[in-house]
Amino acid sequence: MAAVGLVPDLTAKAAEQAVLGAGARVVGCYSYELTHDDVRAIANANADMILLAGGTDGGNRRTLLGNARILAEHALEIPVVIAGNRCAAPEAEAVLSQSYETHLTENVMPEIGVLNVEPAREQIRRIFMETIVYARGFEKVERWVDRLIMPTPAAVLQAGMVWSEMAGDHIIVDLGGATTDVHSFCSGRPQSEGVVYRGLPEPYAKRTVEGDLGLRVSAQALTEHVGLDVLAEEANLTKEYLSRRLAEIHQKPAALSTTGEEIRLDRAMAVHACREALRRHAGWLEETYTPSGRLWLQRGKDLTDICTVVFTGGYFAHGEGKRQDMQGLFPSQPALELLPRDPDIVFDSGHILAAAGLFSERDRRGAARFLKRQLAGTST
Amino acid sequence: MAEYTLILGVIGSDVHAVGNKVLEVALEEAGFHVVNLGVLVSQQEFIEAAIETDADAILVTSLYGHGEIDCRGLKDALIEAGLDDVLLYIGGYLVIGSQRWEDVEDKFRAMGFDRVYPPGTMVEDFLPQLRADLARQRGESH
Numbered sequence: 001m002a003a004v005g006l007v008p009d010l011t012a013k014a015a016e017q018a019v020l021g022a023g024a025r026v027v028g029c030y031s032y033e034l035t036h037d038d039v040r041a042i043a044n045a046n047a048d049m050i051l052l053a054g055g056t057d058g059g060n061r062r063t064l065l066g067n068a069r070i071l072a073e074h075a076l077e078i079p080v081v082i083a084g085n086r087c088a089a090p091e092a093e094a095v096l097s098q099s100y101e102t103h104l105t106e107n108v109m110p111e112i113g114v115l116n117v118e119p120a121r122e123q124i125r126r127i128f129m130e131t132i133v134y135a136r137g138f139e140k141v142e143r144w145v146d147r148l149i150m151p152t153p154a155a156v157l158q159a160g161m162v163w164s165e166m167a168g169d170h171i172i173v174d175l176g177g178a179t180t181d182v183h184s185f186c187s188g189r190p191q192s193e194g195v196v197y198r199g200l201p202e203p204y205a206k207r208t209v210e211g212d213l214g215l216r217v218s219a220q221a222l223t224e225h226v227g228l229d230v231l232a233e234e235a236n237l238t239k240e241y242l243s244r245r246l247a248e249i250h251q252k253p254a255a256l257s258t259t260g261e262e263i264r265l266d267r268a269m270a271v272h273a274c275r276e277a278l279r280r281h282a283g284w285l286e287e288t289y290t291p292s293g294r295l296w297l298q299r300g301k302d303l304t305d306i307c308t309v310v311f312t313g314g315y316f317a318h319g320e321g322k323r324q325d326m327q328g329l330f331p332s333q334p335a336l337e338l339l340p341r342d343p344d345i346v347f348d349s350g351h352i353l354a355a356a357g358l359f360s361e362r363d364r365r366g367a368a369r370f371l372k373r374q375l376a377g378t379s380t
Numbered sequence: 381m382a383e384y385t386l387i388l389g390v391i392g393s394d395v396h397a398v399g400n401k402v403l404e405v406a407l408e409e410a411g412f413h414v415v416n417l418g419v420l421v422s423q424q425e426f427i428e429a430a431i432e433t434d435a436d437a438i439l440v441t442s443l444y445g446h447g448e449i450d451c452r453g454l455k456d457a458l459i460e461a462g463l464d465d466v467l468l469y470i471g472g473y474l475v476i477g478s479q480r481w482e483d484v485e486d487k488f489r490a491m492g493f494d495r496v497y498p499p500g501t502m503v504e505d506f507l508p509q510l511r512a513d514l515a516r517q518r519g520e521s522h
């Protein structure tokens with residue numbers, strides 16, 4: 001999906017959060033006025049849908065309407081969800097409805113500092129189920145599936161919501177071949193005195209996606225990030241072996257690791273992917289000095305009080321995850337990065353999170369029991 | 381929806397919260413749509429909020445004496461952001477010590493503020509002026 005908003009830190013960020021929270025991949029996040037090149041880039045990226053936001057309710061109209069007009073000139077034949085300034089959205093829909101399937105929903109940011117991504121998320125999920133699956137030629141799926149279809153990340157997020165009702169605030173790290181997703185379920189507000197929150201409020205259920213962190217398709221990008229030398233040393237491999245293995249993974253991303261070397265490499269990569277994805281997800285503190293002394297500004301979510309982190313994905317389902325590796329991702333001392341401190345580590349060893357999330361759409365309590373049975377008892 | 385949107389905030393590292401809250405309540409009662417950014421507000425935040433809300437005026441507060449430094453370049457940044465027609469007001473304790481008010485006012489006018497108010501200004505003191513300025517600005521830009 002493409003996410004379009006006005007100011008990068010405000011409605012554009014809110015639009016991106018709505019898209020990520022719906023389980024979609026963001027092919028582009030645009031601010032201010034769209035250009036024809038931007039729209040062409042959206043088309044070239046094969047976006048399945050556009051979320052068009054911009055302006056608080058009663059606020060800026062010009063950008064939403066202008067962007068609707070630019071999009072209308074291109075007629076990309078994909079659905080557009082309009083979630084911008086309530087006072088301009090119907091007009092934007094009128095402009096777009098000639099050439100697009102349009103869906104009007106509530107503003108992702110009705111007022112400055114108020115995030116309202118749930119209606120847009122819901123709308124996106126519905127369109128995904130009703131339209132995109134068919135447009136993509138997934139109708140064959142219908143032969144096997146009679147009711148619910150959901151993108152995997154949305155299902156994982158859903159499972160997290162159900163789990164949070166039972167177990168409270170927690171984090172899910174979903175380590176994959178191409179991306180590493182982090183979902184946090186907590187308010188993330190400042191925990192200590194002398195800390196002032198800055199920026200847009202964060203959603204209770206927040207998802208971030210790191211497209212350069214993964215064990216297979218993104219192995220090369222991850223290695224570049226960590227450094228070939230560092231990774232080779234940590235995995236106790238020669239640099240020559242590592243380069244060769246990366247080329248192999250590139251060619252056969254579906255291949256599993258069998259030899260001791262291959263498994264050691266996966267382990268080192270898994271630690272780095274999870275560490276970096278968590279760091280990018282977590283909020284952080286900045287020091288500032290005022291005439292009355294030092295003050296801390298918090299941006300993003302404070303995760304320090306979170307007691308449980310669930311790790312999911314093929315790597316953990318195959319039982320490769322080492323508890324002490326994952327414990328090592330978290331600081332035991334207060335730090336500027338607001339990561340959980342010494343949380344319990346839970347492995348989704350049955351790889352059931354996505355299934356439980358999907359199932360919960362039909363039977364929430366059943367899904368809750370299922371999650372409890374699968375996840376409880378595996379923690380430290 | 382209210383006819384006019386006002387952005388309020390206390391600029392820089394200033395934490396004086398009371399006057400800001402008083403202004404918010406009084407201006408809402410006077411019928412404005414008030415977007416209050418609170419204390420510790422950066423220039424950037426004033427500008428971003430004004431863009432999204434299509435604000436008619438920005439009312440900056442500075443009490444702790446560093447207003448001059450905090451406001452440097454604000455007007456230029458507003459012009460860059462396409463917000464040149466947004467009214468820009470400031471009030472509070474703008475400078476340290478007892479400088480002549482006329483000099484203080486001139487200084488802040490030169491920095492691009494449309495109106496500059498001395499310490500202790502009450503809402504009823506500036507409300508008629510604000511209403512008149514807003515009406516004039518609408519008349520000009522439409």
Ligand code: B12
Pocket residue numbers: 290291292293393394395396397398399400402403439440441442443444445446469470471472473474475476477497498499500501502503506
């Ligand atoms: C309470 C107070 C504090 C409290 C603030 C608590 C809080 N979180 O709000 C604390 C103890 C934290 C504090 C700290 C400091 N303070 Co102090 N504080 C005051 C005090 C006593 C009252 C402020 C107040 O609340 N007034 C009541 C409200 C309703 O009035 P107001 O804020 O002026 O707002 C009204 C008008 O000015 C107007 N207005 C405000 N903004 C705008 C904007 C526009 C556009 C318009 C039109 C009108 C307008 O409308 C409001 C309603 O009528 C004043 C002295 C005083 N009597 O004013 C000093 C005072 C403001 N502080 C002062 C100082 C120096 C400081 C410190 C630097 C002291 C220090 N060295 O630690 C720190 C700075 C901290 C920081 N980072 O900001 C000085 C400022 C001197 C200067 N500018 O030259 C003052 C004037 C005291 C003095 N006489 O020396 N302070």
